[in-house]
Amino acid sequence: DTGVSQDPRHKITKRGQNVTFRCDPISEHNRLYWYRQTLGQGPEFLTYFQNEAQLEKSRLLSDRFSAERPKGSFSTLEIQRTEQGDSAMYLCASSLATGGSGNTIYFGEGSWLTVV
């Protein structure tokens, strides 16, 4: 059983460019999450999907951020018109939600973004 995989692992981009990160969750996991982590801080929740439905997106940092999970499997996180403040690690995670109770969330290795 492979873990959560993210691509690319590192991305350097110029300010104003768009970037897209891909996440492949653990197979059979129905929930997929995106978090952002800046240096010296804990991860910060951005959004999550249950299957293909995006159930929470109010914590996306701005309208430049968007996420999709079109077939309920992999997901993409896009940042448009990147700014230097977007430099961070973007973490993807997945879990198997089994109706109501808390579930264990497994994280990938993250995608580092540097905006220059």
Place this chain on the structure above:
Amino acid sequence: AQKVTQAQTEISVVEKEDVTLDCVYETRDTTYYLFWYKQPPSGELVFLIRRNSFDEQNEISGRYSWNFQKSTSSFNFTITASQVVDSAVYFCALSDWEAGTALIFGKGTTLSVSS
């Protein structure tokens, strides 16, 4: 509002010492989950434990043990006989019962174990 506080920013110990990482949380929920994750330099968050608010029994897993006390809203993590491979950033996190989705993380404690 939910909040997790890890007051210890950095801890340095010598191999074989025991070390305790503190975690204090705030929540108005009566049912909730607490987690510990380890983040080695590679960046991946490694799940260590999940504990629900109804289960205050302490847990031991090898050299790791966890002490959950609702009376003091604490969920502390102890590593016994620390090893160099334990060097990492450790995060405590909190989530509500209903959704179990958005984890609220503390700022983490960086543990350095020297030989």
